[in-house]
Amino acid sequence: MDKVFVTDLRVSAVIGIFEWERRIRQTLAVDLEVAADCAAAAATDRVTEAVDYKALAKRVSAFLVEGEFQLVETAAERTAEMVRAEFGVPWIRLRLHKPGALSGARDVGVEVERGQCP
Numbered sequence: 499m500d501k502v503f504v505t506d507l508r509v510s511a512v513i514g515i516f517e518w519e520r521r522i523r524q525t526l527a528v529d530l531e532v533a534a535d536c537a538a539a540a541a542t543d544r545v546t547e548a549v550d551y552k553a554l555a556k557r558v559s560a561f562l563v564e565g566e567f568q569l570v571e572t573a574a575e576r577t578a579e580m581v582r583a584e585f586g587v588p589w590i591r592l593r594l595h596k597p598g599a600l601s602g603a604r605d606v607g608v609e610v611e612r613g614q615c616p
């Protein structure tokens with residue numbers, strides 16, 4: 499299966515369950531992979547035949563900023579749903595990191611995988 503991926507996409511967003519977290523922005527980092535037919539894009543050499551990683555990153559960033567989610571689970575699940583619907587991809591794996599959120603740990607987060615590989 500071919501994939502298009504974006505790694506370490508940094509987004510500054512409201513995220514968290516505590517009252518103090520609702521008043522600030524924190525960094526989220528997103529790694530995502532989506533199933534894509536790279537041969538079809540390569541055959542035409544046109545981005546219109548590809549999953550445009552620039553458009554994908556822009557939309558994911560805006561979605562996370564607008565969402566103001568509490569849990570990283572909710573943010574990951576809703577983002578995966580949105581990408582599948584709007585970009586027409588049959589499969590996605592998304593890791594959402596909230597670096598520095600846990601004292602004593604470098605990173606925390608979740609990984610979700612949704613849909614079927616073609």
Ligand SMILES: Nc1nc2c(c(=O)[nH]1)N=C([C@H](O)[C@@H](O)CO)CN2
Binds near residue numbers: 513519570599600
């Ligand atoms: N499984 C989760 N655990 C926790 C979350 C979360 O989103 N998913 N969030 C928090 C707080 O917001 C934390 O990041 C700030 O101290 C705690 N546990």
